[in-house]
Amino acid sequence: MGRRQVWLLVLTGLFPTVEAVVLVAMGFVAAEGLAPQTGAVWPYDTYHDLRWMFVYHQSWPEFLTTFWLVMLARTGYHTLMVRLAWPDGMPMPSVPWMFRRGFVLVVVVTVVVSPWAVISVAASVVALSWVLFASLLPMFLIAPFMQRAAMVRVWWRGLPSIRLVGWSLLNLVALTLAGAAAWSVPSWWTVLVAAVAGVVNGLLWIRILRAALLAPPPRWARVPVTPFVVLVAFAVPVLIPLAVDAVPASLRAERVLLDQPLPPEITQAVVVLAGYGSAYGGVRPDDPRVEWFSYRGLGPDGEPLPYGPTDTTISMAESVELLAAQVERLHRRTGRKVALVGESEGALVARTYLSRRPHPAVDALVMFSPLVGAGRAYYPPPGARRGWGLVTGWYLRALFEPVRLTGGPGKGPDEPFIRSLLDDAPFYRNRFMCPVPGVRMVAFLPYTTAAEAPPGDYTGIPVFQTVGVHGGLLDRTQVRDNLVAFLAGAPVQRTRPEYTLIQRLTAGWQAPPLDISANPAWADVREPDPAFTGRVCVPGR
Incomplete structure (x- = not known):
């Protein structure tokens, strides 16, 4: 392994470690499983970022500022990772070209992944497993298609290689096991798990990039397969309510x-x-x-x-x-x-x-x-101009509109039943x-x-x-x-x-819970937060 690859492993191990240190120091036990995804191969790193942003913002300017800062940071991170993982002996594109390509990639991946990230937040509101699975399955489907984007010029056409699909599946398995281990070990051992998971992420960066660059000519090379797969994935929000009838x-x-x-x-x-x-x-x-x-x-x-x-x-x-x-x-x-x-x-x-x-x-x-x-997340009613999850609420309303037009049973994310879960969330989380x-x-x-x-x-x-x-x-x-x-x-x-x-x-695939003490909408009833205590039925203050 060359010096560049060693530096890659150091960096992919560093970022999950830092997040794990912060989470453990805060006692934020419910979110510890997310730390290993910080240095993951896209789209999982973007999925990680978006879930935090959709839960923890209070206004449109705050969300948009954070959004573009994270986009630029991820562009630089992806560019650096691709250069460090680039196989020896192969001509490497210039840094400006890779940065531009990386920025386009980040925009595309964010647009594609954001519906699933916001649906995962909705899943934490209603606590329905089929909503969570519906937010994950499309992303797992598109991952091998998106992972070619930074390396292959005409990445939207043709099928990914079997090897790339295999490495992408291993990527999913590794992140799942790392999330389970990060939560299972005691306290500061979570930091060690996150560091090891970061090194594994680095090895996967190397393998996935090589599988994309050194792949034989793809099957269906003239067919725009990736846009078709993405369109199929976008149909899932319309189908989510129908799962109840299954x-x-x-x-x-x-x-x-x-x-x-x-x-x-x-x-x-x-x-x-x-x-x-x-x-x-x-x-x-x-x-x-x-x-x-x-x-x-x-x-x-x-x-x-x-x-x-x-x-x-x-x-x-x-x-x-x-x-x-x-x-x-x-x-x-x-x-x-x-x-x-x-x-x-x-x-x-x-x-x-x-x-x-x-x-x-x-x-x-x-x-x-x-x-x-x-009730582990929140978004304010439509008339509010500020509140935790403000953008998330509007995104969910936009996603639900096709469901409403197709005659689904509900009235959208602001129907009285859903608002009851949002407004009385401390009770449903703790008691x-x-x-x-x-x-x-x-x-x-x-x-x-x-x-x-x-x-x-x-x-x-x-x-x-x-x-x-x-x-x-x-x-x-x-x-x-x-x-x-x-x-x-x-x-x-x-x-x-x-x-x-x-x-x-x-x-590791849950959205991070909103801290009960942070939300003014829950100020009237203060409940101990299971996201930090790790227990329910703790008497209120």
């Missing part, structure tokens, strides 16, 4: 109690709260002790009103009031204790109700696919998964929930971790048996080592 109705959590009468060992009446985008046609469940919660409330006869997907977008305060009325009516009608069984948004409604309007008759709460760690006196609680967590929030001590209540996707039960019989046992009074709990592993492997 789970068959037979696997939905609410069907466990609605399809047949309750077993005799269950003595309570039950309110079943379905999730976001659900619908209720007014058909009563088989058991008169079971009611489907209506996002439109009760009719004159006291029965839950039918509702459609758009009705689930109401604010959390409205949902809590409707649930309070329905619980009161069900308790009076049956004379029984009441159990709440909520899935996704329904779980949020039920848990928020227990915090704000608890009825003494409610003695049990079951949450399926709860949104763990929601949502905490015990309520006098109420037995359990959360059924599919494995995908592990990817919805940074690793850490995320719950103070029993959990049952199971194979499944958000809103879908892949082992319905097992879940139903445990649900019935819990409602009948038996303790239910199961944790799996693979759940923790998934948490750690996704740690």
